[in-house]
Amino acid sequence: MSDAHAPLVEASATRTVPDAPLNPVIEAVDLNIYYGSFHAVYDVNLAYGKNEITAMIGPSGCGKSTVLRCLNRMNDLVASARVEGTVTYHGINIYDPKVDPIEVRRHIGMVFQKPNPFPKSIYDNVAYGPKVTGMKLESSLDEHVEWCLRKAALWDEVKDKLKESAFSLSGGQQQRLCIARAIATKPDVILMDEPCSALDPIATAAVEDLMVELRNDYTIIIVTHNMQQAARVSDRTAFFTARPDETTGNRTGLLVEFDKTTTIFSNPSDQRTEDYISGRFG
Amino acid sequence: MRTAAHNRNAVNAAREITLAQLDGSQRQGRWKGPAFEAVLLTAIFVAILTLLAVILWALTAGWERLDLNLLRNMPSGMASRLGESGMQSAIIGTFYVMVGLIVTVVPLGVSAAIYLEEFADHDTWYVRIIEINLRNLAAVPSIVFGILGLAFFYRGGLSLGSVVYTGSLTLTMLVLPTVIVTAREAIRAVPPSIRHASMGMGATKWRTIWHQVLPSSIPGIVTGTILALSRAIGEAAPLIMIGAATFVGWNPDGPFEGSFTVLPVQIFFWSAQANTDFHILAAAGVIVLLGMLLMMNSFAIWLRNRFTREW
Ligand SMILES: Nc1ncnc2c1ncn2[C@@H]1O[C@H](COP(=O)(O)OP(=O)(O)OP(=O)(O)O)[C@@H](O)[C@H]1O
């Protein structure tokens, strides 16, 4: 592990990334997140650049998924969750009472850790979003479904069995189907919570290639436990950790360091980051 | 007691079916424990044996009168005409009452289940009262619902009189808890990941329920409904309370007019007659009742399979 990350950094170093996100699509400002009285995430400030892949890494329980879910208001589905601070999307605070969370999620899509296709056909999985959100499509629905499946690099594998159950696909194919389903509503940001953790290395490679490919059109934010993956695909990396509260002992998550992926992996400025990526953590 | 067990079976069946539909691959081998299998087989054996005994008894006892007259003719109280006496009014009455029951209890029960599972805040006092009531309602003897029907549907609030729909409403009260509890279980068995996927792409809660949650839980809901209807079709006591007559010489005119009777009430009165010739009719009636039950359940199973295969 300790010397494994050195060559990997070069992979993403081939792309030049500005020092700070030039035109952030999403910005979290003084974001504090609570579950009931438990302070889960403390004071996060992060900017996610347009057409960049931002990775969020850190030990288990440090609040990566919590932060991710707050970016498209999926945390609203957790009754006890409470958010303080702001999250802006193109300058609009998505926690403004006037903002409809449903509308937010149409612009900021999500792919989950475990592939979760609907118990429907492959075709219906992709067609579902445009149908239920009442999208106006420029092309026919059939063409749109094909477009999404091509984008997700799945078309050739499924074009002859679009009417078959989505469960007939392999895990990796299901995850790419979920990505196709997520882009079907034409979001401009895609959130991915450990999208490859249930996949084998080959399927993982396919999904990673896809992310890099999709970066041209979308802004991608990914949570991962796989540091090689973060190094391989992301432009920027945010490292989180958890700190026990002096009085309660609860572990509150916080952002330690946010920088270009090359910097984080070769020359981190915080000792905790260095310990974590070199496998000396905890 | 009986109804509590009945509900528990219904709940388990609903959960199993929803889970099985959503993921056939997760079955574990633990069912294969030979001892457990033996117990299950014995239970099934006893149940089937009992059923066979009832059918056999009814067939032999009612054989003489299992003819077309039974279906074609109206019941007659006169001993001299027993050979031609039928039970058409009871068959039609049962059919009407069941249809009225289905169109009432399914929308009510499923809506209540959706509310309780998807919307209700379980910390509020009124939701807690509803929960407690639901659990206890399932154990209330059916005659109590008969009295309720008499007070509120026959007389009182609705004042419908002794008509088919009064019977449907009374039986609705009786089996509503079963339908609600099984529908809730079926809804709950739909994995949260499916709801999250749907909500995550900007579908509203209603559309998520309508397009994802309900279709996945229909098989479970239908199973619960079958069990509820199977219970309702055999009930005599509450319908006697609301005035289901016997020896009705005509079919009900519609859901809201004309007196009516149903098979169990007719069978009950026949078997209570001193003249043993009536008992032959009662046995034949049992066969007809079982036949109707079988037809109803076959239809429901067909419906369930249709939805299970849809995607
Ligand atoms: N729905 C919830 N209700 C209450 N507490 C929660 C909930 N979800 C997460 N938490 C708590 O918030 C903290 C952060 O959890 P989160 O899932 O965001 O961590 P994570 O960084 O994604 O961890 P992992 O890498 O294991 O996925 C944890 O202490 C967790 O127990």
Ligand SMILES: [Mg+2]
């Ligand atoms: Mg997580």
